[in-house]
Amino acid sequence: VVMAKKNSKPAKIGVGAGREGTIAFNRRLRLTDGRVVMNFNMRDREALKGAQALGPIDPEVLVIRIDSADDRPLAVLVNYALHNITCDGNDIHPDFAGYMGDVLRKTLGEEVLVPFLPGACGNINHINFQDPNQPSSGMANTYSIAKVLAGEVLKVHAKIGTSDKCQLGLVSKTLRIPDRGFTPADDMLETSMGAHKSAF
Numbered sequence: 293v294v295m296a297k298k299n300s301k302p303a304k305i306g307v308g309a310g311r312e313g314t315i316a317f318n319r320r321l322r323l324t325d326g327r328v329v330m331n332f333n334m335r336d337r338e339a340l341k342g343a344q345a346l347g348p349i350d351p352e353v354l355v356i357r358i359d360s361a362d363d364r365p366l367a368v369l370v371n372y373a374l375h376n377i378t379c380d381g382n383d384i385h386p387d388f389a390g391y392m393g394d395v396l397r398k399t400l401g402e403e404v405l406v407p408f409l410p411g412a413c414g415n416i417n418h419i420n421f422q423d424p425n426q427p428s429s430g431m432a433n434t435y436s437i438a439k440v441l442a443g444e445v446l447k448v449h450a451k452i453g454t455s456d457k458c459q460l461g462l463v464s465k466t467l468r469i470p471d472r473g474f475t476p477a478d479d480m481l482e483t484s485m486g487a488h489k490s491a492f
Contacts, residue, residue: 302361304454313351320346331421355448365400373411379433391438
């Protein structure tokens with residue numbers, strides 16, 4: 293906070309949105325026999341025939357562009373609904389958002405800040421169960437996600453107009469969502485992540 297205040301300067305801001313629906317997938321699948329499985333547990337291609345995702349994804353890529361008073365890029369905030377994962381869990385990495393920042397800085401400037409704000413990604417991951425050739429792990433997959441997302445961010449960024457005549461605000465609302473209770477599908481979840489009645 294002290295450093296941010298010390299380095300504060302006049303700036304312009306603008307907001308834009310794009311869409312990217314090829315790198316995020318709902319991880320809950322309903323098989324044709326009624327079982328509900330997680331996409332990361334399934335390797336049986338025969339059982340996956342006819343499987344349907346049990347929920348949506350949010351493909352919106354929200355971009356906040358912040359430029360200096362003389363129109364130099366200062367920061368690009370990116371909001372996207374996908375867990376900020378590295379597809380290789382054996383080492384410490386900046387995850388795909390870190391590599392996305394690297395790609396954006398090559399175009400916009402090495403000093404540009406790129407905070408990543410994950411959207412509602414509770415049941416969303418990067419595994420496409422319909423693609424038998426997609427690796428579910430490995431740094432190549434992480435870099436691919438970073439490049440695809442960075443490409444959409446750059447397209448949106450280029451179209452955003454910025455202004456120093458803006459007013460920032462915050463709106464907050466608490467949602468009270470009733471417990472939906474258990475369904476037969478909950479008891480059929482084939483994963484340690486499933487919430488079973490016997491656990492309560």
